[in-house]
Amino acid sequence: MAAMLVCLAMIAAAALAGAPGASGQELTADYYAESCPQALATIQLVVGAAIVKEPRMGASLVRLHFHDCFVNGCDGSILLDDTDDMIGEKTAQPNNMSVRGFDVIDAIKSAVNTACLGNVVSCADILAVAARDSIVALGGSSYDVLLGRRDATTASLDDADDSIPNPFMDLPELAANFESQGLTLRDLVVLSGAHTLGYSRCVFYRDRIYNETDTLDPSYAASLDARCPPAGEDEPLASLDDTPTTVDTDYYRGLMQGRALLHTDQQLYRGHGGASDGMVRYYAENPDKFAEDFGAAMLKLGGLGPLTGDEGEVREDCRVVNQQ
Numbered sequence: 001m002a003a004m005l006v007c008l009a010m011i012a013a014a015a016l017a018g019a020p021g022a023s024g025q026e027l028t029a030d031y032y033a034e035s036c037p038q039a040l041a042t043i044q045l046v047v048g049a050a051i052v053k054e055p056r057m058g059a060s061l062v063r064l065h066f067h068d069c070f071v072n073g074c075d076g077s078i079l080l081d082d083t084d085d086m087i088g089e090k091t092a093q094p095n096n097m098s099v100r101g102f103d104v105i106d107a108i109k110s111a112v113n114t115a116c117l118g119n120v121v122s123c124a125d126i127l128a129v130a131a132r133d134s135i136v137a138l139g140g141s142s143y144d145v146l147l148g149r150r151d152a153t154t155a156s157l158d159d160a161d162d163s164i165p166n167p168f169m170d171l172p173e174l175a176a177n178f179e180s181q182g183l184t185l186r187d188l189v190v191l192s193g194a195h196t197l198g199y200s201r202c203v204f205y206r207d208r209i210y211n212e213t214d215t216l217d218p219s220y221a222a223s224l225d226a227r228c229p230p231a232g233e234d235e236p237l238a239s240l241d242d243t244p245t246t247v248d249t250d251y252y253r254g255l256m257q258g259r260a261l262l263h264t265d266q267q268l269y270r271g272h273g274g275a276s277d278g279m280v281r282y283y284a285e286n287p288d289k290f291a292e293d294f295g296a297a298m299l300k301l302g303g304l305g306p307l308t309g310d311e312g313e314v315r316e317d318c319r320v321v322n323q324q
C-alpha cells in the first residue's frame with residue numbers, strides 16, 4: 001500500500017515536471033533560479049513595454065510560440081534567419097508575411113543577456129515565457145511555464161509547411177493535425193481560444209466571407225466585405241474576435257453567433273451538436289474554466305518535443321546558430 005502511494009506520488013511529480021526531452025532531462029519551473037534569477041522579470045518587462053507600444057504584439061508573441069512548438073518541438077527554430085545553406089521557417093506558407101514579433105524577441109534576448117551577464121536563457125524558453133506574459137498583460141490568467149529548453153541548430157521550411165495547421169482545414173483535419181502532436185480535440189478547442197487575441201489578413205478569411213455565407217452572420221459579413229475585396233488586396237486585417245486586445249471568452253461566443261473570422265474557427269462550432277460544439281458552449285459560458293484549461297493546454301503545448309540537457313545549444317543571437 002505504502003509502496004503504491006510512493007509510486008503514485010512519483011507519477012504525479014513526473015507529470016508536474018513535464019515530459020522529459022529526448023535527453024531524458026525534464027523541464028522545470030525554477031531552471032534559471034541559480035544561473036539567472038533576474039531572467040523572468042527581465043522578459044516580463046520587455047514584453048510589457050512592447051505591448052504598451054503596440055497592443056497587438058501580445059497576440060503575435062503567443063502565435064510565435066505556437067508556430068515554434070508545432071515544428072519539431074519548442075526549440076526556437078522559427079527564429080532562425082535563412083542562410084546560404086538553410087531555408088528556415090519564416091517564409092513557410094503559414095508564416096510568410098504573417099508571423100511577427102522577431103524584433104521584440106531580439107530585444108528580450110539582448111536584455112536577458114545583459115541581466116544574466118552572459119548567454120544563459122534559451123530563445124525557446126524566451127518564446128514560452130513571452131507568450132505567458134502576453135496573455136497576462138492582456139487580461140488573462142497566469143499559468144506555469146516550465147523551462148530548460150535548448151535551441152535547435154537548424155530549421156526547416158518544409159517541416160513548417162507540413163506541421164502548422166492552415167485556415168482552410170475542416171474539423172477532422174484539424175483534429176488529426178493536433179493529434180499528431182499528441183493533443184486532443186479539447187486541446188484544439190481550448191488552444192484555439194488564443195484567437196481571443198489578434199488579427200488575420202484578408203487572404204486567410206476571404207473564402208469564408210464570400211463562400212460560406214450559410215454559416216456567417218450577415219451583418220458581420222457586411223462589415224468584412226468592405227474591408228476585404230473578393231480579389232486583389234490580401235493585406236487588410238480583421239480581428240479574430242470582437243475584443244482583439246483582451247483575453248476573454250468573446251471568441252467562443254462569436255463562434256456560436258456565426259461570427260468566426262476563419263473557416264477553421266467556425267469548424268469548431270457548427271451547430272450540429274458535435275463534441276466540439278459542446279466545448280465551445282462550455283467555454284463561452286465558463287470564463288473561469290477557460291482560464292484554467294487554457295493555462296493547462298499552454299503548458300502541454302510548451303512541453304512539445306523540447307531539446308534538453310546537452311542537446312542543441314543556447315543561442316547567443318536568436319536569429320543565428322552559434323559560431324563553432
Ligand code: HEM
Pocket residue numbers: 056058059060061062063066097098099100165166167168174188191192194195197198199200201202204262264
Ligand atoms: C487550430 C488551428 C489554427 C489555425 C488554422 C490558425 C490560423 C491562424 C491564422 C490564419 C491567423 C492569421 C494570421 C495572419 O493573417 O497573419 C492566426 C492568427 C493568430 N493565431 Fe492562430 N491558428 C490556429 C491555432 C492557433 C493556436 C493554437 C494559437 C495559440 C495558442 C494561435 C494563436 C494565434 C494568434 C494569437 C493570432 C493573432 C496573431 C497576430 O495578430 O499577430 N492560433 N491564426
Ligand SMILES: *[C@@H]1O[C@H](CO)[C@@H](O)[C@H](O)[C@H]1NC(C)=O
Pocket residue numbers: 091092093096097
Ligand atoms: C513570401 O511572400 C512574398 C511576398 O508576397 C513572396 O514574394 C514570396 O514568394 C513568398 N515566399 C514564399 C516562400 O512563398
Ligand SMILES: *[C@@H]1O[C@H](CO)[C@@H](O)[C@H](O)[C@H]1NC(C)=O
Pocket residue numbers: 206207208210211230231
Ligand atoms: C468561392 O468559391 C468558388 C468555387 O470554389 C471560387 O471559384 C471562388 O474563387 C471563391 N471566391 C472567393 C472570393 O474566394
